[in-house]
Amino acid sequence: MLKQSPFILYSDGKGNIFEDISLYATGRSGWDALPVPEEDWIELPEGGSLYELPGRRGIGIDVLTGEMRLCTKGWAVAAFIPPAHTGLYLAAYETEKGAPTLPLFCYTAAAWQDSKFFVPAVRIEQDIRQDCEGYDWDTINKGVSTILEAYPQNRLIRHLAENCCLTYHCPAARNYFMGRWECPVPSSPACNANCLGCISFQPQEESITSPQDRLNFKPLPEEIVEFTVPHLQTAPFPIVSFGQGCEGEPLLMWETIRESILEMRKHTDRGSININTNGSKPNAVRALCEAGLDSIRVSTNSARKSVYEAYYRPNNYTFEDIVESLKVMRSYGGWTSINYFVFPGMTDSVEEYEALRELIRETGLNMIQWRNFNIDPDWYLGKIGVVETGEFLGIKQLMELIHEEFPEVKFGYFNPPMERIKGRFEVDFAH
Ligand code: SF4
Numbered sequence: 001m002l003k004q005s006p007f008i009l010y011s012d013g014k015g016n017i018f019e020d021i022s023l024y025a026t027g028r029s030g031w032d033a034l035p036v037p038e039e040d041w042i043e044l045p046e047g048g049s050l051y052e053l054p055g056r057r058g059i060g061i062d063v064l065t066g067e068m069r070l071c072t073k074g075w076a077v078a079a080f081i082p083p084a085h086t087g088l089y090l091a092a093y094e095t096e097k098g099a100p101t102l103p104l105f106c107y108t109a110a111a112w113q114d115s116k117f118f119v120p121a122v123r124i125e126q127d128i129r130q131d132c133e134g135y136d137w138d139t140i141n142k143g144v145s146t147i148l149e150a151y152p153q154n155r156l157i158r159h160l161a162e163n164c165c166l167t168y169h170c171p172a173a174r175n176y177f178m179g180r181w182e183c184p185v186p187s188s189p190a191c192n193a194n195c196l197g198c199i200s201f202q203p204q205e206e207s208i209t210s211p212q213d214r215l216n217f218k219p220l221p222e223e224i225v226e227f228t229v230p231h232l233q234t235a236p237f238p239i240v241s242f243g244q245g246c247e248g249e250p251l252l253m254w255e256t257i258r259e260s261i262l263e264m265r266k267h268t269d270r271g272s273i274n275i276n277t278n279g280s281k282p283n284a285v286r287a288l289c290e291a292g293l294d295s296i297r298v299s300t301n302s303a304r305k306s307v308y309e310a311y312y313r314p315n316n317y318t319f320e321d322i323v324e325s326l327k328v329m330r331s332y333g334g335w336t337s338i339n340y341f342v343f344p345g346m347t348d349s350v351e352e353y354e355a356l357r358e359l360i361r362e363t364g365l366n367m368i369q370w371r372n373f374n375i376d377p378d379w380y381l382g383k384i385g386v387v388e389t390g391e392f393l394g395i396k397q398l399m400e401l402i403h404e405e406f407p408e409v410k411f412g413y414f415n416p417p418m419e420r421i422k423g424r425f426e427v428d429f430a431h
Helices: 137-150 155-165 171-177 221-234 250-267 282-291 305-312 319-331 350-363 377-383 395-405 418-422
Strands: 007-011 017-025 027-029 032-034 041-043 049-053 056-062 068-070 075-080 085-087 093-095 111-113 116-123 182-185 239-242 272-277 295-300 335-342 367-372 410-412
Touching: 007 056, 017 111, 085 367, 137 155, 137 171, 155 171, 155 182, 155 221, 171 182, 182 221, 221 239, 221 250, 239 250, 250 272, 250 282, 272 282, 282 319, 295 319, 305 319, 305 377, 319 335, 319 350, 350 395, 367 395
Parallel strands: 056 075, 182 239, 239 272, 272 295, 295 335, 335 367, 367 410
Antiparallel strands: 007 017, 007 075, 007 111, 017 056, 027 032, 041 116, 049 075, 056 068, 056 093, 085 116, 111 116
16 A cells, blocks of 8 residues: 555656656546545556546646646546456546547546556456456467368458457457457347447547447358357356447347357357347347356446436337346346446446445346446536536445445456356466
8 A cells, every 4th residue: 555645647748658746646536536545546557558638637636735736747647457457536637628539448547656657446356367468479379370260251250350359459359269268259230229438339420439340240150159169168267258349239139149059058068158238128138048148248337227328328228128138137047247337426426326226136136347437537427418426435435335235246347157157256267
């Protein structure tokens, strides 16, 4: 734990970052800048990166007067913290008129002390599957050429190799080509939601772009089964996951997915078959449970209908449908997670806390995956019409309160393999 608050960072606008020792760093919650408790700062984990924020001035606390003031030496700086870690405070800054909207990344507070970068965050997941030091490109490239050779006609394998792995460097795709853990299976070129921060499609009129292009074909069950069965049979802690960042909504392809699951389970009962989804079609979820789906992860920015629908802008479905999808999965004894987009000031507001308690009680939820929300904070709050975020608990305290009341609800960042779902949740992944 730090003995004193770390110092604010600023950039010269040319990618060079400096500390300003006249100012202690602060954090942001909702629209407010505030001091960060010293015990909340951790060293920036391996795989994290720093961003300069054009048109924004960092907010700090004067080391002599204790007053809050702007750092006018340069642009504000934020951190993109690596997977398995949850940010407790956003970067605090004042945005100047005409500043560009920030791209779809998370903007956690960042600071400096004793020649190290610090962030207010917690490691929420012990699973090492996306730790950057675990990736070996020689093994990945060998895997890509071997698998492309093995399935020359398979359009989905070509997409996973050329786009996901070699272009987007998707952590899940890289793990697949290393023959381990979670294998991604995108399947849907379309979606029935219009999320503000969609990472596979952004409307022309928006100034931000989506980091991935959406899949532009409908894979056949044979194309899916051809490579997923060997993965389930051979990979350590195997998971096959429908619903990836490079597609629309997989439940719109439920017939193809059902046929694929039925065929997979004819060959092997090993591993977990999961779907990452917006949860919009409970009847499709029921059909997939009947076919053998093992787990579901429903993405949401909130447990409150109004906040959810303001962000997802759903077509022909409602917040109640996603709740129903979680209940359907539990009714078949399947594992349910929410992919919970954490936004300090919103996620830990008192209203959200009450709504989350209600959602857990109503659905019998198994797991909360506390994910950092990859979005420009000002743009998001502006778009969903939030001018005042009200009283907040603090993300850490929210986690403690939920854990106290619902000790059976697991916390993490990734979909658990069957070994964790059925066995001891605390699995040693290194071996
Ligand atoms: S549900 Fe997924 S694919 Fe659909 S709009 Fe939202 S982020 Fe995009």
